[in-house]
Amino acid sequence: MWRAPSKFPAGPSEGLRRWSFGPLNENPLDYFTRLAREYGDIAGIRVVNFRTIFVNHPDTIEEVLVANARKYIKGRVLRANRHVFGEGLLTSEGDFWLRQRRLAQPAFHRAQIASYAATMVEYAQRLLENWQNGEERDAHQEMMRLTLQIVAKTLFDADVARDTQDVGKSLELLLELGANFRRTLFVPHWVPTPTNLRIKREIALIESILYRIISERRSSGRETGDLLSMLLHAQDEDGSRMTDRQLRDETITLFLAGHETTASTLSWAWWLLAQNSAAEAKLHAELDTVLGGRSPSLDDLSKLTYAGNVITEALRLYPPAWGLARVAIEDHEIAGYPVKKGMGIAMAQWVVHRDARWYDAPEEFRPERWEGDFLKRLPRFAYFPFGGGPRQCIGNAFALMEATLILATVAQSYRLRLVPGHPVVPLASITLRPRYGVRVLLESRQSGSAEISSDAKQAMSAD
Numbered sequence: 001m002w003r004a005p006s007k008f009p010a011g012p013s014e015g016l017r018r019w020s021f022g023p024l025n026e027n028p029l030d031y032f033t034r035l036a037r038e039y040g041d042i043a044g045i046r047v048v049n050f051r052t053i054f055v056n057h058p059d060t061i062e063e064v065l066v067a068n069a070r071k072y073i074k075g076r077v078l079r080a081n082r083h084v085f086g087e088g089l090l091t092s093e094g095d096f097w098l099r100q101r102r103l104a105q106p107a108f109h110r111a112q113i114a115s116y117a118a119t120m121v122e123y124a125q126r127l128l129e130n131w132q133n134g135e136e137r138d139a140h141q142e143m144m145r146l147t148l149q150i151v152a153k154t155l156f157d158a159d160v161a162r163d164t165q166d167v168g169k170s171l172e173l174l175l176e177l178g179a180n181f182r183r184t185l186f187v188p189h190w191v192p193t194p195t196n197l198r199i200k201r202e203i204a205l206i207e208s209i210l211y212r213i214i215s216e217r218r219s220s221g222r223e224t225g226d227l228l229s230m231l232l233h234a235q236d237e238d239g240s241r242m243t244d245r246q247l248r249d250e251t252i253t254l255f256l257a258g259h260e261t262t263a264s265t266l267s268w269a270w271w272l273l274a275q276n277s278a279a280e281a282k283l284h285a286e287l288d289t290v291l292g293g294r295s296p297s298l299d300d301l302s303k304l305t306y307a308g309n310v311i312t313e314a315l316r317l318y319p320p321a322w323g324l325a326r327v328a329i330e331d332h333e334i335a336g337y338p339v340k341k342g343m344g345i346a347m348a349q350w351v352v353h354r355d356a357r358w359y360d361a362p363e364e365f366r367p368e369r370w371e372g373d374f375l376k377r378l379p380r381f382a383y384f385p386f387g388g389g390p391r392q393c394i395g396n397a398f399a400l401m402e403a404t405l406i407l408a409t410v411a412q413s414y415r416l417r418l419v420p421g422h423p424v425v426p427l428a429s430i431t432l433r434p435r436y437g438v439r440v441l442l443e444s445r446q447s448g449s450a451e452i453s454s455d456a457k458q459a460m461s462a463d
């Protein structure tokens with residue numbers, strides 16, 4: 001009889017104490033970077049009796065996410081947050097997930113999201129109406145507010161302006177608390193600890209807003225063509241429709257998955273641009289040439305290639321989804337190693353995106369590396385900010401369009417200068433975000449247009 005080899009890849013063994021309070025939990029970005037350096041493309045991590053295989057080679061990541069996708073479910077931290085996400089797209093599994101994915105997919109088709117472009121620009125412009133030359137702001141907070149409003153308006157046709165602050169604060173808190181791996185994995189959510197009670201209150205607050213939006217839409221019978229309408233009107237073969245609870249799970253998932261990720265992408269992009277004046281000047285040159293002072297629109301996107309490359313490069317260096325995790329649900333093999341049911345698999349965009357085998361000067365911010373057919377020449381999973389395979393991000397085209405249009409709208413009018421002495425530090429929570437925000441000074445570009453146009457000219461002639 002054939003027997004799978006019993007080997008487990010070499011790697012560290014962490015006791016419970018070291019796991020809880022050591023580098024894996026305290027600084028996972030460094031931990032995984034060091035692991036890749038020490039053990040190469042595959043490493044085995046033992047935490048007490050739980051085993052995880054950490055894979056770094058793009059081909060092996062493809063094996064996990066694409067070829068063997070059905071042999072896994074989502075990782076333990078995401079599943080431990082199911083009381084927040086419920087059976088929404090991010091956390092549901094199997095046939096239920098597939099049905100929901102098919103129902104939601106049309107809302108993210110290219111033609112559909114094209115209709116969201118004008119809203120994205122309009123909301124970015126509204127944000128600028130409140131900005132003033134010389135003011136100091138937290139770019140991350142500004143981007144968070146903006147992307148939350150956009151997701152609410154485009155997907156649910158809800159003007160959550162009056163609720164935005166409440167929803168935003170609650171969502172932020174849920175993400176923060178949900179990312180505390182120690183607490184999430186060891187303290188079940190139903191135990192009435194002060195933190196769990198707090199989480200319960202925040203969920204109740206968001207739910208009350210979501211149920212209100214759902215019930216208003218049900219009673220108006222309005223067919224708006226947005227995601228909420230699609231979900232409300234979707235019918236199974238037996239004629240059944242989604243319950244309010246299912247709608248709540250999908251909407252809370254999209255609010256959570258769809259705003260902080262894009263906001264962080266933009267925050268990192270502002271921070272990177274502020275430190276790279278040549279890249280910033282090139283961006284301004286492109287905006288001035290392509291837009292000539294008018295607002296960006298969907299049709300401009302194909303011409304705003306440098307802006308697109310700034311976003312692509314920000315997503316490479318600071319991928320909001322900095323790592324992915326899976327748990328095996330059947331025995332099989334990956335890269336010649338046996339994977340037993342119940343074993344974990346971990347992959348880190350943070351590590352792969354900074355691997356010198358795929359990227360020259362991997363630590364440097366170089367949007368121009370994406371010119372020509374660079375992406376096509378990369379192994380498919382050397383760049384995977386949106387994951388891949390059947391569980392790939394449903395909102396990736398939405399996010400790229402949104403990030404590029406916001407970048408263009410804001411950079412057309414303002415330069416964001418870093419406030420000296422304010423640290424910008426990555427925090428690898430559920431998403432990768434700037435721990436203390438990104439404090440910036442707003443500098444109106446109009447106020448220094450002569451200088452800008454000479455910068456712009458220089459940048460153009462450098463091409």
Ligand code: HEM
Pocket residue numbers: 074089090091101151253254257258259261262265319320321324325384385386387388390391392393394395396398399400
């Ligand atoms: C730059 C922004 C974004 C990044 C980096 C990002 C990243 C990801 C990644 C890596 C996954 C796969 C997770 C896994 O395989 O375990 C994912 C899934 C998902 N994302 Fe995004 N995302 C972004 C924006 C959005 C937006 C704007 C939306 C919705 C409006 C969205 C909705 C979702 C949903 C619903 C899933 C689960 C899909 C499924 O399993 O069927 N994301 N995202």
